[in-house]
Amino acid sequence: xxxxxxxxxxxxxxxxxxxxxxxxxxxxxxxxxxxxxxxxxxxxxxxxxxxxxxxxxxxxxxxxxxxxxxxxxxxxxxxxxxxxxxxxxxxxxxxxxxxxxxxxxxxxxxxxxxxxxxxxxxxxxxxxxxxxxxxxxxxxxxxxxxxxxxxxxxxxxxxxxxxxxxxxxxxxxxxxxxxxxxxxxxxxxxxxxxxxxxxxxxxxxxxxxxxxxxxxxxxxxxxxxxxxxxxxxxxxxxxxxxxxxxxxxxxxxxxxxxxxxxxxxxxxxxxxxxxxxxxxxxxxxxxxxxxxxxxxxxxxxxxxxxxxxxxxxxxxxxxxxxxxxxxxxxxxxxxxxxxxxxxxxxxxxxxxxxxxxxxxxxxxxxxxxxxxxxxxxxxxxxxxxxxxxxxxxxxxxxxxxxxxxxxxxxxxxxxxxxxxxxxxxxxxxxxxxxxxxxxxxxxxxxxxxxxxxxxxxxxxxxxxxxxxxxxxxxxxxxxxxxxxxxxxxxxxxxxxxxxxxxxxxxxxxxxxxxxxxxxxxxxxxxxxxxxxxxxxxxxxxxxxxxxxxxxxxxxxxxxxxxxxxxxxxxxxxxxxxxxxxxxxxxxxxxxx
RNA sequence: GGGCGCGUAGAACAGUCUGGAGUGUUCGCCGGCCUGUCAAGCCGGAGGUCGCGGGUUCAAAUCCCGUCGUGCCCGCCA
Numbered sequence: 001x002x003x004x005x006x007x008x009x010x011x012x013x014x015x016x017x018x019x020x021x022x023x024x025x026x027x028x029x030x031x032x033x034x035x036x037x038x039x040x041x042x043x044x045x046x047x048x049x050x051x052x053x054x055x056x057x058x059x060x061x062x063x064x065x066x067x068x069x070x071x072x073x074x075x076x077x078x079x080x081x082x083x084x085x086x087x088x089x090x091x092x093x094x095x096x097x098x099x100x101x102x103x104x105x106x107x108x109x110x111x112x113x114x115x116x117x118x119x120x121x122x123x124x125x126x127x128x129x130x131x132x133x134x135x136x137x138x139x140x141x142x143x144x145x146x147x148x149x150x151x152x153x154x155x156x157x158x159x160x161x162x163x164x165x166x167x168x169x170x171x172x173x174x175x176x177x178x179x180x181x182x183x184x185x186x187x188x189x190x191x192x193x194x195x196x197x198x199x200x201x202x203x204x205x206x207x208x209x210x211x212x213x214x215x216x217x218x219x220x221x222x223x224x225x226x227x228x229x230x231x232x233x234x235x236x237x238x239x240x241x242x243x244x245x246x247x248x249x250x251x252x253x254x255x256x257x258x259x260x261x262x263x264x265x266x267x268x269x270x271x272x273x274x275x276x277x278x279x280x281x282x283x284x285x286x287x288x289x290x291x292x293x294x295x296x297x298x299x300x301x302x303x304x305x306x307x308x309x310x311x312x313x314x315x316x317x318x319x320x321x322x323x324x325x326x327x328x329x330x331x332x333x334x335x336x337x338x339x340x341x342x343x344x345x346x347x348x349x350x351x352x353x354x355x356x357x358x359x360x361x362x363x364x365x366x367x368x369x370x371x372x373x374x375x376x377x378x379x380x381x382x383x384x385x386x387x388x389x390x391x392x393x394x395x396x397x398x399x400x401x402x403x404x405x406x407x408x409x410x411x412x413x414x415x416x417x418x419x420x421x422x423x424x425x426x427x428x429x430x431x432x433x434x435x436x437x438x439x440x441x442x443x444x445x446x447x448x449x450x451x452x453x454x455x456x457x458x459x460x461x462x463x464x465x466x467x468x469x470x471x472x473x474x475x476x477x478x479x480x481x482x483x484x485x486x487x488x489x490x491x492x493x494x495x496x497x498x499x500x501x502x503x504x505x506x507x508x509x510x511x512x513x514x515x516x517x518x519x520x521x522x523x524x525x526x527x528x529x530x531x532x533x534x535x536x537x538x539x540x541x542x543x544x545x546x547x548x549x550x551x552x553x554x555x556x557x558x559x560x561x562x563x564x565x566x567x568x569x570x571x572x573x574x575x576x577x578x579x580x581x582x583x584x585x586x587x588x589x590x591x592x
Numbered sequence: 593g594g595g596c597g598c599g600u601a602g603a604a605c606a607g608u609c610u611g612g613a614g615u616g617u618u619c620g621c622c623g624g625c626c627u628g629u630c631a632a633g634c635c636g637g638a639g640g641u642c643g644c645g646g647g648u649u650c651a652a653a654u655c656c657c658g659u660c661g662u663g664c665c666c667g668c669c670a
Contacts, residue, residue, distance in 0.1 A: 175670030
């Protein structure tokens with residue numbers, strides 16, 4: 001650390017400095033004035049140290065308030081016996097002040113710089129520069145920086161080239177909504193901000209780069225969530241002449257390096273690999289949280305002969321009956337109704353619940369419709385013990401597992417992120433069906449199928465070479481082996497119903513590039529924000545983004561987005577709609 | 593676009609269900625006291641458009657409607 005006007009970082013003053021004169025500078029965390037003696041804590045980026053002063057000798061101490069920026073010259077000494085503070089890294093020593101100088105006073109704070117105080121997030125964001133002084137936020141910033149540097153180091157050591165790709169590109173309306181930027185020089189035309197460097201990194205493979213990575217800002221203009229902002233940061237990578245396993249192993253190294261750097265833990269490698277079908281069957285989501293079991297059990301085989309109408313119908317309609325054992329827990333009629341409502345919100349028509357009673361019998365509104373044999377089979381299949389609550393859904397396969405997967409997450413998920421459970425989900429379907437029955441890609445349209453003939457004959461069940469990385473139930477990112485054969489690429493567009501003209505217009509430039517000796521290639525991208533969020537035990541990426549936006553896309557500090565002058569709009573060839581003009585007038589902004 | 597929650601002093605809250613004077617707590621702020629504290633302590637004080645608008649009522653922080661802000665979620669997010 002370059003100290004500048006200081007000799008020491010506040011948090012680095014140590015027993016070895018006793019009897020030496022030091023200069024520290026930072027912020028007054030707290031003043032404790034006892035009349036004849038006063039203490040104040042000086043905090044800088046390195047930590048905190050206590051300063052002791054006689055207020056008569058140093059009347060300036062009387063002025064010090066929270067978050068004043070100060071410089072202190074003084075002598076380091078051992079704290080008197082019994083007054084050491086084990087909570088503080090510098091708690092064995094203190095600085096006896098020789099000189100105290102206010103570098104800059106601070107107004108009364110909008111909130112206290114203290115991790116123990118929960119402050120409304122809007123107020124925090126309005127004064128983010130103060131919020132970032134809080135130890136937790138400062139730690140998050142540091143962790144993020146260390147994670148990215150560990151990741152960079154990993155890729156550098158593996159011989160990857162860091163290449164920057166443009167952020168003003170053309171819009172491709174598939175997938176997420178693009179963030180658009182109007183062109184002044186070509187009025188009426190728009191750039192888009194990249195949703196990812198996808199096609200550029202593939203072009204870099206065609207360019208002979210072979211090993212590429214980038215820490216890239218990406219933009220998707222969709223609604224916000226705790227784990228989604230319009231702009232976010234991804235580690236983006238791609239390699240030529242390799243297959244899936246090389247990609248996964250490389251990404252694992254980078255993720256493990258970030259974990260090691262932030263938490264000092266060794267992540268066992270390789271990560272478990274589960275197929276998409278497997279995770280859907282067992283956990284009902286494509287990003288399962290493997291920190292807990294509560295697996296979905298298939299009960300269909302045990303109920304083939306059942307007389308219970310709901311189960312019978314589901315099975316007859318080629319559906320399935322599945323259940324989860326959520327363990328022993330409080331179960332009341334009200335609780336059952338609540339959970340049933342959750343299940344319905346997840347798409348279920350209903351939910352069957354059963355509680356295992358002390359005598360081994362099943363308490364359930366539908367118990368009387370099930371034979372002894374069926375009840376026993378259910379208990380056995382679900383390893384049900386005394387007091388356990390069993391939840392059962394009967395529906396088409398996808399709905400049944402997704403409902404139970406949603407309930408599993410809601411009922412079983414541990415708080416915090418003390419333990420880490422990484423996994424790979426592999427063998428995703430190549431396509432999926434939209435609500436309107438049309439077929440769409442499940443990853444992106446440049447993903448390679450595992451088998452081209454299979455893709456042509458049974459597109460609905462074709463497997464792709466796409467894979468996701470999941471950590472504690474959070475989707476960190478995804479990747480795939482790409483299509484490097486222009487014919488295959490054209491066939492995929494065809495299956496997707498994008499006709500040749502359209503494909504040519506949108507992606508012609510890319511399809512042409514594929515025609516010049518494209519090496520087999522594939523890669524991955526994972527969200528730095530989400531990774532650091534989990535590693536820091538946060539539940540929102542806003543806690544690891546220095547200046548995030550609220551759910552409505554607003555930065556409460558700068559006020560962005562804002563109205564711009566009519567002249568700026570005119571230069572861009574942009575006019576506000578009547579609705580937008582009305583909003584602008586309502587906001588009190590002048591409209592010429 | 594939709595569902596649910598929240599909005600009371602600079603901050604965090606209680607009060608709202610069951611209407612009755614802006615009633616209270618902690619922190620911060622201001623003044624005073626205090627020589628070993630570290631979420632210091634003690635005494636005193638200031639500080640309020642109960643988000644905003646409308647309605648019901650003799651009376652609204654409280655009930656109703658609308659609206660804005662904010663959070664979580666659904667849709668959306670290849």
